[in-house]
Amino acid sequence: MDSSGWTRVIRNAGVAGGAGGAVSGLVSPGAVAIAGQHIAWAGPDAELPDRPPAGCKVVDANGALLTPGLIDCHTHLVWAGSRHREFELRLTGASYADIAQAGGGIISTVTATRAASEGELLVLAMKRAAQLMAEGVTTIEIKSGYGLDLTNELKLLRVARAVGERLSVTVRTTLLAAHAIPPEYGSRSDDYIRCVCDEILPAAAAAGLADAVDAFCETIAFTPAQIERVFTRARELGLAVKLHAEQLSNQHGAALAAKFAALSADHLEHVDEAGVRAMAAAGTVAVLLPAAFYFLRETQLPPIGLLRTHRVPIAIASDLNPGSAPIASLLLNMNMACTLFGMTPEEAFAGVTRHAAAALGLGATHGTIEAGKTADLVLWNAEHPAELAAQFGMVRPVTVLRGGKDLP
Ligand code: DI6
Ligand code: FE
Numbered sequence: 001m002d003s004s005g006w007t008r009v010i011r012n013a014g015v016a017g018g019a020g021g022a023v024s025g026l027v028s029p030g031a032v033a034i035a036g037q038h039i040a041w042a043g044p045d046a047e048l049p050d051r052p053p054a055g056c057k058v059v060d061a062n063g064a065l066l067t068p069g070l071i072d073c074h075t076h077l078v079w080a081g082s083r084h085r086e087f088e089l090r091l092t093g094a095s096y097a098d099i100a101q102a103g104g105g106i107i108s109t110v111t112a113t114r115a116a117s118e119g120e121l122l123v124l125a126m127k128r129a130a131q132l133m134a135e136g137v138t139t140i141e142i143k144s145g146y147g148l149d150l151t152n153e154l155k156l157l158r159v160a161r162a163v164g165e166r167l168s169v170t171v172r173t174t175l176l177a178a179h180a181i182p183p184e185y186g187s188r189s190d191d192y193i194r195c196v197c198d199e200i201l202p203a204a205a206a207a208g209l210a211d212a213v214d215a216f217c218e219t220i221a222f223t224p225a226q227i228e229r230v231f232t233r234a235r236e237l238g239l240a241v242k243l244h245a246e247q248l249s250n251q252h253g254a255a256l257a258a259k260f261a262a263l264s265a266d267h268l269e270h271v272d273e274a275g276v277r278a279m280a281a282a283g284t285v286a287v288l289l290p291a292a293f294y295f296l297r298e299t300q301l302p303p304i305g306l307l308r309t310h311r312v313p314i315a316i317a318s319d320l321n322p323g324s325a326p327i328a329s330l331l332l333n334m335n336m337a338c339t340l341f342g343m344t345p346e347e348a349f350a351g352v353t354r355h356a357a358a359a360l361g362l363g364a365t366h367g368t369i370e371a372g373k374t375a376d377l378v379l380w381n382a383e384h385p386a387e388l389a390a391q392f393g394m395v396r397p398v399t400v401l402r403g404g405k406d407l408p
Contacts, residue, residue: 003049005035006056007404010377011045013061016385017068017353018042018369026385032066034375037403042369059399065383067349068369069138069376069402071356072330074266074287074317076143076176077128077163078121078156081112083322096296096324097248100220106146106180109322113146113156121159122166128320129163129171131328133407136378136397140169141317141360143214145176148192149184150200153177157209168402170376172360174242175204178215178222178230193226197233205237212240212263212361217253224256231260240361246270247292258282264315264359269293269300276303280310285359288343288351289319290336291327304342314343315359316351334389345386375404 015030019042029045052058086099086108099105113121129140142160147153157173164171177200178193185192204210213234215227221244222230231241240263245253247267254275257265265271265279266287279286286307292298307314316337319325327333334348343351357367365374379399382388387395400407 003053006033008034008057010059013066014383015066034404039373039375065380067378068353070136070352071139072137072318073141073356073359076321078125078159079109079113079146079322080116097220109146114152125163135331138376138402141172143174143176145179148182168407172211174212174214175210176214201233214242216244217251258284268302276306276310280312285313287315287359290333291325292319313355315355335392338389345389348389349385377401
């Protein structure tokens with residue numbers, strides 16, 4: 001092995017999330033060598049060369065767990081206002097859909113978010129991103145979707161990009177203009193979809209503000225036929241697609257997402273076997289969002305057994321948003337993936353690392369500890385990756401490296 005370019009070696013660690021992927025493949029004592037921004041080598045500690053090259057910093061992890069930086073692959077963290085009143089309403093019997101149909105829900109956040117300046121939104125968004133980062137998150141996907149017109153959707157995407165420039169975190173932006181029908185369109189949802197396809201998508205693409213395009217396929221949002229128009233336009237513009245599918249009912253959105261080779265289909269509580277099969281064939285990642293299930297007190301569980309049977313990769317994300325998931329913790333979502341959805345801690349761990357990377361189209365560069373990948377790494381006050389999901393509020397990062405550099 002050529003160690004000449006190594007800048008840092010972390011040795012005597014429990015290295016999880018390597019090439020094999022399984023927690024059972026935890027390498028301990030293991031070591032990782034970094035050259036600049038990338039991982040140069042990972043393997044058993046005993047295989048390290050006797051002497052590191054001159055100038056290479058050597059860190060003894062004392063047996064601590066070393067993982068890839070965590071990836072939150074589904075958030076809506078740019079918003080203004082608060083929806084605590086809706087929480088109270090839901091506790092007295094109103095459903096999420098009832099509130100949305102009465103003009104609350106997403107639209108109430110749209111009103112507050114349109115009224116907020118870009119600077120105000122950036123302050124709010126950075127606070128939320130920082131909370132995720134404090135748990136070892138080094139990559140965050142951020143959706144628009146509370147603007148719902150050209151000016152405001154682009155405003156949200158600029159704020160999302162700015163979060164990635166101001167903080168030491170990788171941000172992937174997703175245009176979610178097809179999140180709800182804007183109030184000024186009344187029930188003219190087809191007209192709004194025309195605006196999304198003809199104005200908002202091309203402008204976001206031309207400005208380089210969107211890495212992907214998402215939509216909400218639901219009775220209270222958009223039909224599969226409308227989503228198909230959005231996806232067709234997105235693909236014409238060379239943008240990847242993903243979909244909020246089967247959250248509250250089965251609209252066959254997962255199959256539609258698969259038809260467009262979507263990176264992911266997200267939520268999926270109501271997906272059927274045909275949808276799961278289609279996702280498997282297309283390589284579409286299932287992104288599960290336990291906090292939304294928990295916070296809306298849903299009862300329909302996503303079909304983990306079917307996803308396993310058909311070998312659909314499962315990612316776990318926070319869905320951080322003001323209405324259905326105001327919970328800024330990816331670790332709590334890992335815990336809930338196990339307690340509420342019946343996933344194993346090992347699956348939850350893969351869900352916030354390798355599969356989350358795939359859900360963002362970053363599988364080649366992020367999500368595992370392998371030579372050549374970006375050196376986004378977290379050293380924990382824990383020894384086994386299952387600990388990340390098996391408790392809450394006690395496990396925390398000791399050191400976070402992003403692109404080989406210590407987080408300030
Ligand atoms: N599903 C969700 O859970 C979020 N968006 C979506 O399509 C909720 C967004 C909100 O209620 O503000
Ligand atoms: Fe969402």
